[in-house]
Amino acid sequence: ETTKDFAIHSVVSLIVDVPTIRKHKLSQTSVTAQNYVIVRIRLVNGVEGIGEAATLGGPRWSEESVEGIKTVIDTYLASAIIGLDARQIQIAAASMDRAAKRNNAAKAAIETALWDAMGKSLNLPVHTFFGGAVRTKIPVLWTLASGDPCQEIEEANAKLEQRLHNRFKVKIGAQTPEQDIARLTKLTNALNGRAELIVDVNQAWDESISIHYLPRLADMGIKLVEQPVPAWNIPALARLRTRPGIPPILADECVFDAHDMLHVANAGAADAVSLKLVKHAGLVGLRAVASVAEAAGLELYGGCLLESSVGASAHLQVFSTFRKLHWGCEHFGPQILISDIVAEPLRFADFCVHLPSGPGIGMVLDEDKLHRFTRA
Ligand code: MUC
Ligand code: MG
The missing domain is CATH 3.20.20.120 (Enolase-like C-terminal domain)
Structure with missing residues (x-):
């Protein structure tokens, strides 16, 4: 396979709300649904990698909310990594750091999707x-x-x-x-x-x-x-x-x-x-x-x-x-x-x-x- 096969072709983010089986109460908030941003990254080789950014009660557990995470991914992070080689995670991470300060949950969802895409391309679990x-x-x-x-x-x-x-x-x-x-x-x-x-x-x-x-x-x-x-x-x-x-x-x-x-x-x-x-x-x-x-x-x-x-x-x-x-x-x-x-x-x-x-x-x-x- 050539490097080009591993090039990042597209980045899609979705807000997903999944109800919980009961109310979950923390000191600062209480939730009845979990809110995630699911990231789907497609490589030129056709393989898709997935990642997730979890939040707890909007921007209350930390400063990131699903709405903010999706906006940051769609507006700043996706364009920072499209065309890069999915195997070069450090280059992608550095590019994301130049495009946005902190926003760690958003970056984690993308990085996870890159590891997943690489593992699925090479038929290896990520822990390898x-x-x-x-x-x-x-x-x-x-x-x-x-x-x-x-x-x-x-x-x-x-x-x-x-x-x-x-x-x-x-x-x-x-x-x-x-x-x-x-x-x-x-x-x-x-x-x-x-x-x-x-x-x-x-x-x-x-x-x-x-x-x-x-x-x-x-x-x-x-x-x-x-x-x-x-x-x-x-x-x-x-x-x-x-x-x-x-x-x-x-x-x-x-x-x-x-x-x-x-x-x-x-x-x-x-x-x-x-x-x-x-x-x-x-x-x-x-x-x-x-x-x-x-x-x-x-x-x-x-x-x-x-x-x-x-x-x-x-x-x-x-x-x-x-x-x-x-x-x-x-x-x-x-x-x-x-x-x-x-x-x-x-x-x-x-x-x-x-x-x-x-x-x-x-x-x-x-x-x-x-x-x-x-x-x-
Ligand atoms: C936290 O603060 O640890 C993890 C488990 C749980 O019930 O809440 C989270 C967040
Ligand atoms: Mg804790």
Whole structure:
């Protein structure tokens, strides 16, 4: 095959809204549908690569919304890569960086589609390009986020019974800390050693609330606390970690790029980092952030933004190559949708999500489902 075969012929972006099976409530927002931008990149050789940019409640979890992502792709990023060789991902990424600052979710969706197109052209799964998978399944948690402890206990029990999940992440911070402690007490009592719990505060607390409540979370047996304070307050995280009785801290919104990771590691502000394509601008960026974390002795956590099987399988292509993935992953997203958008969704069994075996990211779009959820 000639280089020309791999030239990028077209870039199409679609906004897709998929309802969730229940309301998902975070500290700052609540969603009843997941909004994605699906990117389809066609090469001159006829192969199509796909990628996904996930958001959570419009521009509330981070600054990017599906409307913004689609506009940036259609107006700036598509023209920056059309005609380039899809195998030269670094050249495409540099061209996108010249065309637009940040916009990491938009860039990640395109980069994913390029890796997928390359993998499908060469008949190789994308993890091959990242050194090859060292595991074919990854422990996966489920997030409890209805806010109603009775519903949450029922949901957790069902997941345990079906052997789908035995670690749960509880979204807190939408209520007062006392209300959240009461809710968590009900959950820990009901689950009583049958499952591990971690919490995500999504930046809702400040340093003094954290000083008071983090030791109480540790006493309850909470294994990990994600982003208790605002993303900017890295010094507070570092001070909190020097206090006795503080559970391990997971950095999420305070780490977007590798520079952020270095800063957090140097400050001693976290024990682990949540890795997400939407934050790191693509698979290469995700690997880079993970490398900085590994070099600093931080643990890796496979993060998500409630992706469909498209975005989730892109993450798994890199997560599967880490020699150590201490906290497993949280790619339960495909299971919270009323329907996936691919022909053969990711498989969940034995408390794990399983790495697909097909070429590229291992996913093929289901055109009917995609059409059903595509925004007019
Ligand atoms: C986040 O902040 O971690 C991931 C899982 C979930 O329930 O919310 C997201 C975002
Ligand atoms: Mg988080």
